[in-house]
Amino acid sequence: MTTKTNVYEIPDGPPDPQPALPSFDYAEMGQGCNPLVIDNSPGCCRAGWATEQDPRLEFESVVAKYRNRKVSAGPIQLVGSSIYSDPMAKSSIRSAFDGDVVTNFDAMECILDYIFTMLGCVEDKIDQPIVMTEAVCTPYTSRSNMSELLFECYNVPSVTYGIDSAWSYYKNTGTFNTDGLVIGSGTMATHVIPIYDMRVHTEHCKRINIGSVSMEEYLLKLLQLKYPTFPMKITEWQSQNLVQNFTHMAEDYEKELSSYLATENLAQKDITIQFPFPMPSLDERTKEEIQQATERRREQAKKMQEMAAKKRQEKVEERAKELEELTAIRDSKDELDGRSYAMRLAEAGIEDDRDLEEAISNAQQIVSRAQNKELGIEPEEKEMPTFLLVNIPDEELTEEQKQEKRKQVLLKAGYDARMRARVEKEKEKVRQDEIARQDDERRLNHFDEWLADLKEKRDKTISRMEERRTHRRELNDRRSHASQVRMRNIADLAANEGANPTGKRRRRGEQDDDFGAEDDDWNIYRDISKEDEAEEDEEDEAELERYNKQLSLHAPDYLESLDRAARGKIENATMYRFTEGCEQAILEKPAAPQKLDNEAIVARVAREYQLHLNVERIRVPEIIFRPGLVGLDQAGLLETIDGVVRQTGNRVSLLNNVFVTGCGFAQVSGILERLKCDILGIAPTGTPIAVRRAADPLRDAWRGAAQWCVHETDAFRASRITRQDYLEHGSEYLREHSASNRYCQVPARTSPPPT
Amino acid sequence: PFKNPEYKSGRRWKNLKQVVAQEQAASDWPVDFPAYWAIDAPPSLLPQKKYCDITGLSAKYTDPKTNVRYHSAEVYQVIRTLPPGAEQQYLALRNANVTLK
Numbered sequence: 001m002t003t004k005t006n007v008y009e010i011p012d013g014p015p016d017p018q019p020a021l022p023s024f025d026y027a028e029m030g031q032g033c034n035p036l037v038i039d040n041s042p043g044c045c046r047a048g049w050a051t052e053q054d055p056r057l058e059f060e061s062v063v064a065k066y067r068n069r070k071v072s073a074g075p076i077q078l079v080g081s082s083i084y085s086d087p088m089a090k091s092s093i094r095s096a097f098d099g100d101v102v103t104n105f106d107a108m109e110c111i112l113d114y115i116f117t118m119l120g121c122v123e124d125k126i127d128q129p130i131v132m133t134e135a136v137c138t139p140y141t142s143r144s145n146m147s148e149l150l151f152e153c154y155n156v157p158s159v160t161y162g163i164d165s166a167w168s169y170y171k172n173t174g175t176f177n178t179d180g181l182v183i184g185s186g187t188m189a190t191h192v193i194p195i196y197d198m199r200v201h202t203e204h205c206k207r208i209n210i211g212s213v214s215m216e217e218y219l220l221k222l223l224q225l226k227y228p229t230f231p232m233k234i235t236e237w238q239s240q241n242l243v244q245n246f247t248h249m250a251e252d253y254e255k256e257l258s259s260y261l262a263t264e265n266l267a268q269k270d271i272t273i274q275f276p277f278p279m280p281s282l283d284e285r286t287k288e289e290i291q292q293a294t295e296r297r298r299e300q301a302k303k304m305q306e307m308a309a310k311k312r313q314e315k316v317e318e319r320a321k322e323l324e325e326l327t328a329i330r331d332s333k334d335e336l337d338g339r340s341y342a343m344r345l346a347e348a349g350i351e352d353d354r355d356l357e358e359a360i361s362n363a364q365q366i367v368s369r370a371q372n373k374e375l376g377i378e379p380e381e382k383e384m385p386t387f388l389l390v391n392i393p394d395e396e397l398t399e400e401q402k403q404e405k406r407k408q409v410l411l412k413a414g415y416d417a418r419m420r421a422r423v424e425k426e427k428e429k430v431r432q433d434e435i436a437r438q439d440d441e442r443r444l445n446h447f448d449e450w451l452a453d454l455k456e457k458r459d460k461t462i463s464r465m466e467e468r469r470t471h472r473r474e475l476n477d478r479r480s481h482a483s484q485v486r487m488r489n490i491a492d493l494a495a496n497e498g499a500n501p502t503g504k505r506r507r508r509g510e511q512d513d514d515f516g517a518e519d520d521d522w523n524i525y526r527d528i529s530k531e532d533e534a535e536e537d538e539e540d541e542a543e544l545e546r547y548n549k550q551l552s553l554h555a556p557d558y559l560e561s562l563d564r565a566a567r568g569k570i571e572n573a574t575m576y577r578f579t580e581g582c583e584q585a586i587l588e589k590p591a592a593p594q595k596l597d598n599e600a601i602v603a604r605v606a607r608e609y610q611l612h613l614n615v616e617r618i619r620v621p622e623i624i625f626r627p628g629l630v631g632l633d634q635a636g637l638l639e640t641i642d643g644v645v646r647q648t649g650n651r652v653s654l655l656n657n658v659f660v661t662g663c664g665f666a667q668v669s670g671i672l673e674r675l676k677c678d679i680l681g682i683a684p685t686g687t688p689i690a691v692r693r694a695a696d697p698l699r700d701a702w703r704g705a706a707q708w709c710v711h712e713t714d715a716f717r718a719s720r721i722t723r724q725d726y727l728e729h730g731s732e733y734l735r736e737h738s739a740s741n742r743y744c745q746v747p748a749r750t751s752p753p754p755t
Numbered sequence: 756p757f758k759n760p761e762y763k764s765g766r767r768w769k770n771l772k773q774v775v776a777q778e779q780a781a782s783d784w785p786v787d788f789p790a791y792w793a794i795d796a797p798p799s800l801l802p803q804k805k806y807c808d809i810t811g812l813s814a815k816y817t818d819p820k821t822n823v824r825y826h827s828a829e830v831y832q833v834i835r836t837l838p839p840g841a842e843q844q845y846l847a848l849r850n851a852n853v854t855l856k
Contacts, residue, residue, distance in 0.1 A: 098771035101791070105768055139791045141774045191794075203789045206796045218848070222811075225844055254804075257812055574829050578810050615811040628803045631850020635799040643797070742789055746782040 007272045008245070014237055023056060026120035035129045035709050035716075038115065039164055039702040042097040043187040043212070043663050046699065047115045050131065050706040055699065057118055061096050063107040064089035100135040100188040100211075101142050105149055112154065125155035129720055131705050133164040136184075136191045137202055137741055144731035151726050158720035160709065165193060166200045166739035167704030168661040168694050176200075176738045180657035181641065183675075185664035187211045190624060190637065192644045194654055199738050204647045206640045209632060210624050212664035215247070216240045218630055219620045226579060227611055232275050242613065243620060246271050249670035250618040251677055253625070260615055261577045270581035270614045277609035282598045316370040323363035330356060443554070451555055458547040465540050563587060581612040621668045625678075638678045652687045655679055661694035661701070708739065808845040809833060818842075822851065 039046040039055065046055035066088055096107035116126060130150060134143065143161065150156045165184025170176060179196040193205040220239040224230075250256040259265055443450045474480035551558055570576055570585040586604075596604075623629045625636040635643065645654055658675060660666045675691045683689060694700045709716040719737035726733065734743035769777070775792055784790055807814040807826035814824035818834055821842040825831050834842065846852040 101771050101774070103768055103771055103774060105766075135791075137789045137791045137794050139774050139778045141769075141778055145768075202794070203787060205789065205794055207794050208796045221844075221848055225809075225841070225848070228841070254813065257806075261810075261812070574810065574812075574827060575833055619806075619811040626804070628799065629806065629849060631848070633798045634796040635801075639799055639801060640796045744785065744788055746784060746788075 007274055009274045009276075010238055010241065012238075012276060013235065022118045022120060024120045026122065033127075033129060035131050035160075035706075036115075036119070036126075037131045037702055037706045037709070039133050039705065040102065041133065041164060041186060041663070041701075042095070042100050044698065045111060045115075046702045047119070048702070048706070049119075050709050052706070053703070055702045057115060058699075059114075061107075061111055062093050063096065063110040064093045065110070066092045097188070099209075100186055101138055102134075102146060103142065105145050108146070109149060109153065112149070116154070127157060129158040129160065129709075130156050131160045131162070131709050133167070133701060133705065134161045134741070136163055136193065136205060136207065140732040140746075143734065147721070147726055147731045147733070151723055151731075156723075158722045160716065160719045160721065160737070161734060161741070162705060162708075162719075162737070162739040163193070163200060163202075163741065164701035164705075165191065165661050166195065167702075167708060168697070168700040169195060169659050169704070170708050170739065171700045171704030172659065172661075172692075172694050173657075178657060179651065179653045180659050181644070181654040183637070183641075183658065183660045183662075183666070185211065185624075185660070185662035185666045187213050187664055190662075190664060192637070192640050194644055194648050194651070196648065196651060196654065200740070201648065202741050204644055206644055208624065208627060208634050208637065208640055210627055210630070210634075212243070212667075214623060214630060215243050215620050215664070218623060219243050219247075219616060222616050222619070223611060226616075230611070231277075231608060242273065244667070246613055247617050247621050247668055249621045249668050249674045251670065251674050253618065253622055256618055257615070260618070261574060266577055266614065267582050269617065270612055271617070272581060272583075273611040273613060274606065275609040275611070277606055280601055280605045282601060312370075316367060319363050319366045323360065323367055326356060326360045326363060330360065447554075451558075454547060454550060455558065458544065458551070461540050461544050461547065465537065465544075468537065578615065579612060581614060583607065583612075621665065621671070624665050625674075637675075638682065641679065642682050652683060655683050656688045656690050658689070658691040659694065660691065661697050663698050666693055666697040705739075808848060822846065 035050040037048060037050050037055070040061070042061065044058060045061040046058045048054065048056035094104060094107050096102050096104045096111060098104070102108055132146070134146070138161075147159060150159050163184075165182045166176075168184070169180060169182050173180065176195060176198045180194075182191075182193045182195060182200075184191045184193060188209070188211040190208045190210055191205055192208075194201050216236060216239045219242060220234060220236065223234055223239070260269060439450070471482055474482040475486065477483060548559065566587055567585040570587075576585065586607075619629070623632075625638060627634045627636055634640075641658075645651060648654065658679065660671065660675070665671055672691045672693055676689060679689050679691070696703070715737055719735050719740065721733055721735050725735070732743075734741060736743055779790070779792055784793075805814045805817075805824050806812070807830060808823050809830050810826050812826040814826050816826075816831070817824050818831065821834075823834055823842050823845055825834055843852045
């Protein structure tokens with residue numbers, strides 16, 4: 001058995017979440033207009049104070065509102081991962097996002113409530129400027145709703161909107177002065193945004209609608225199709241877990257793909273995922289216990305035998321008693337007179353003298369036989385009964401004697417037949433012994449030849465069984481040759497109705513045929529019927545067993561090697577490697593007898609609950625480079641990067657500073673090397689190319705925003721949308737800054753839109 | 756406590772598709788302004804490589820009956836033995852399945 005080093009036991013669901021602890025230092029933290037930074041994104045929402053290093057709160061942006069009459073009268077609102085622990089909540093889960101844009105503002109309100117409450121705000125209104133992230137090029141409607149929510153509902157003094165990946169860039173670069181290309185991979189989409197001239201240029205950015213959610217869905221669907229009969233349901237959380245842990249980006253997709261299922265690579269790259277499985281009921285007894293059980297059974301059998309013997313003994317004794325009685329009656333015949341004798345006979349239930357004699361002789365026989373058995377004397381061969389009358393010709397006998405003679409003829413025929421059968425059996429036995437002896441001799445003297453012969457015989461038996469099986473299968477298939485032959489037979493017979501197959505003369509003028517008069521006629525049914533030749537099958541199987549036993553005695557490796565060859569053939573097939581990795585194949589009809597001990601049984605059951613990840617490991621992350629894999633009609637990441645660079649006027653300086661961040665593809669191992677390789681291919685020769693990843697792809701956006709608004713105070717002050725702005729310029733208003741989207745005032749359409 | 760009690764919540768919210776469609780039609784957008792719908796990456800201009808729908812390896816062949824792409828003759832045998840709806844599921848992976856309206 002190959003040692004399984006790559007087995008991963010997948011947990012059922014996420015570990016129980018730690019509930020967040022509310023803080024109570026709102027007043028101190030809030031002094032000096034300390035901004036509240038909220039990193040709002042479809043996967044995870046992070047919030048905290050700008051002066052701190054890390055976000056205080058981190059939770060999933062999901063909300064569940066439901067009524068639970070038992071617990072409380074009003075509706076309960078839950079936010080975050082605590083939802084998964086309550087099944088009622090799980091069914092009414094809502095996300096604030098649709099894609100990467102906030103559309104459900106009820107949920108958003110819930111989330112904001114949660115944030116402010118957890119941060120400890122007890123006052124009438126929020127006094128802190130809010131810094132919030134938004135999607136790249138958010139639709140105005142979304143922004144206006146958000147501003148409305150913040151200003152009307154929470155009465156915040158000011159809001160600043162920005163792009164999360166840009167702030168992550170700021171955190172890792174320290175400034176917006178350096179040119180760079182930001183690849184922000186979110187849960188729902190991936191953006192390519194150029195940064196130059198101190199600013200994020202969203203007019204040249206592009207979005208590919210593939211994010212980590214797409215990867216998880218793709219993996220889930222792939223696994224479900226690969227193992228359609230898998231006994232368990234794979235949940236989305238488990239798919240997420242697998243994507244995070246095992247997928248990696250291939251540096252050269254085509255090359256790795258072609259070699260992934262080759263034997264050398266498969267052992268290292270294939271991952272076995274073990275799902276929790278129910279333990280089979282095992283025979284937990286130790287060897288001693290099993291021995292004891294057999295001993296007990298043997299004793300029980302012995303006891304039964306003894307009881308049977310005793311019963312037989314009793315019966316014999318009964319018969320002996322009967323015999324005595326009957327002989328007594330017979331003896332008393334001489335003493336008593338007629339009537340009392342008749343009465344005595346009637347008592348005993350016997351009709352007349354002859355019956356009495358018969359009864360006596362029967363009883364005597366039984367008793368004597370039992371006595372002989374005890375003494376171990378074989379019953380003597382019955383003497384050949386005399387058949388006196390047989391040889392005397394008919395004419396010389398009387399009627400009675402003729403009857404007698406007929407009886408005796410029948411008896412003699414029977415007796416002769418029995419004798420003949422006995423002789424035949426003995427001859428047969430002698431012959432078999434002779435064959436066995438010869439076989440043994442041969443084995444001892446010419447071992448190799450004997451062995452070769454044995455193997456041949458075994459092969460022939462197996463091939464005969466195979467033929468019969470295929471023949472049976474073909475008969476069921478209407479279009480096979482065997483079936484057509486059968487049909488032709490039936491048609492012939494139907495056409496020749498009345499013709500006697502044994503070739504006797506046809507009775508002229510007779511309408512009915514005498515099919516069935518001869519025994520051979522019924523053999524036709526053998527050819528027509530589809531039924532199994534069950535007896536021949538059994539014979540062949542018994543033969544096979546014998547051969548196998550002999551082989552296992554004298555050449556045990558042979559059967560093993562056959563098995564190994566069969567397994568090797570199965571394991572070399574691509575589909576087998578694809579679905580089962582490096583596992584040993586389970587043969588349906590193994591040549592060598594297999595003993596399944598407890599360990600083997602558990603292993604078998606465990607195997608039913610196992611999945612193998614091999615090609616999926618590189619196939620799933622590849623979708624960002626080839627969206628066609630999931631049917632999305634967009635350009636891949638590389639082409640998009642190329643397009644963006646061209647649009648910015650061929651600024652190859654951007655390629656010198658490619659920055660990957662976010663919670664989606666940025667976390668897939670191998671993406672940096674892959675990007676570097678690929679960009680090298682499209683860039684003009686000699687351009688310096690550098691690809692790097694954010695130090696903490698998940699949280700750097702929040703940290704960047706916090707750092708930015710604390711350090712770049714002028715820029716920050718200039719970016720705040722105050723309540724005044726909101727009221728004057730409308731809810732869609734946005735003040736641009738280095739990390740923000742673009743804004744322009746757009747007049748309402750007066751003429752109908754072009755179709 | 757920090758919420759404005761007069762704020763009305765619980766309005767009907769539109770989903771993204773409706774929002775985008777509405778916004779696009781409502782105003783005269785300047786051509787090069789990066790609106791949400793404008794920054795979508797365009798379709799690819801490079802020739803698409805074909806991959807086996809079953810195994811994920813490269814696919815040089817396509818099954819004429821169902822348009823499933825496959826890697827080798829062995830995989831084709833597997834395709835032949837699939838139950839009736841399964842090929843459509845494989846095609847659905849890349850949005851190539853037949854949907855009856």
